[in-house]
Amino acid sequence: MRVAVIDLGTNTFNVLVADVHENGFKVIHNSKEGVALGMGGINQGFIAPEAMQRALKAFESFMHICVKHQVFCVRAIGTSALRDASNGKELVDKVKKLYGVRIEIIEGLREAQLIYDGVRWLYDFAEPSLIMDIGGGSTEFIRGHGNEPLQSCSLNIGVSRAVQLFDLSDPYTEADQKLVTNWFEENAGELDGFDTCTTLVGASGSFETFYEMIHKKRFPKTTHTIRLKRPELDHILDWLIHSRFEERENHPYIIPIRRRMAPIAALKTKWILEKFNIKDIVVSPFALKEGVLKEEKKKWDKI
Numbered sequence: 001m002r003v004a005v006i007d008l009g010t011n012t013f014n015v016l017v018a019d020v021h022e023n024g025f026k027v028i029h030n031s032k033e034g035v036a037l038g039m040g041g042i043n044q045g046f047i048a049p050e051a052m053q054r055a056l057k058a059f060e061s062f063m064h065i066c067v068k069h070q071v072f073c074v075r076a077i078g079t080s081a082l083r084d085a086s087n088g089k090e091l092v093d094k095v096k097k098l099y100g101v102r103i104e105i106i107e108g109l110r111e112a113q114l115i116y117d118g119v120r121w122l123y124d125f126a127e128p129s130l131i132m133d134i135g136g137g138s139t140e141f142i143r144g145h146g147n148e149p150l151q152s153c154s155l156n157i158g159v160s161r162a163v164q165l166f167d168l169s170d171p172y173t174e175a176d177q178k179l180v181t182n183w184f185e186e187n188a189g190e191l192d193g194f195d196t197c198t199t200l201v202g203a204s205g206s207f208e209t210f211y212e213m214i215h216k217k218r219f220p221k222t223t224h225t226i227r228l229k230r231p232e233l234d235h236i237l238d239w240l241i242h243s244r245f246e247e248r249e250n251h252p253y254i255i256p257i258r259r260r261m262a263p264i265a266a267l268k269t270k271w272i273l274e275k276f277n278i279k280d281i282v283v284s285p286f287a288l289k290e291g292v293l294k295e296e297k298k299k300w301d302k303i
Helices: 049-068 080-084 088-099 108-120 159-165 174-186 189-193 206-215 230-242 245-249 262-275 288-302
Strands: 002-008 012-021 024-034 073-078 103-105 129-134 139-145 148-155 199-203 226-228 280-284
Touching: 002 049, 002 288, 012 049, 012 288, 024 049, 024 288, 049 073, 049 088, 073 080, 073 088, 073 288, 080 088, 080 103, 080 108, 088 103, 108 129, 108 139, 108 148, 108 199, 108 288, 129 262, 148 189, 159 174, 159 262, 174 262, 199 206, 199 262, 206 226, 206 230, 206 262, 206 280, 226 230, 230 262, 230 280
Parallel strands: 002 073, 073 103, 129 199, 199 280
Antiparallel strands: 002 012, 012 024, 129 139, 139 148, 226 280
């Protein structure tokens, strides 16, 4: 069964087309577009008109991909920006009317579960590990060990929220860094109750960018997790935190949608590395989209 999963994130929209079968799935197409759905309104709880137009344009492009690949089923998932927007239904209704696709707007804990399910395709959680999925509106944390997540939370400390909330210098001053880190800590919520673990699993997104900056090459199209060395990651995080926007604009391994927000992602990652005394870092190319595919596989198994 050929399935398309469209992840309508706060910063990027992603589309994954795959053939789901009894042994797993085979990727047919995988791409993303920088939409910045949360820009201009996420902290006020609405989607700005320009962001709405970018979202519809990206969705139209993705539907062309679905038609090209003769997709049988389309699953469209809306996350932080959509679930918090007072006018989110406007986008949902337009997509339904234009393309006949129903956008499922999911809560944070369900998002965390899907991320965990996606990562579980590749990572066995033989030891307690903390998944971190850095989003534009929210960031999901899932502590897992074995077959089930042990603790999970979704925190509204996304990178898009932060860059629109604070008036930050270029480059960030020490005071800026402290201000943002304190904001993370003040909004840590359930994360403060998580048990200790020393392995961090970065779910795609920013962690793929960290890999590319370290190794100076594109993140491989792989179905395996990839380990990062803590000193190498620390070096890249420090560079991002202290970099000027112009430097990030000219960096070949930072995609446009991440250039403004990369220092926030770096500060957040550094905060978690220190908060949990992380020793090992693993990057998973699978996350929410693959978690949705796992749901589709369960349906296939029942046929």
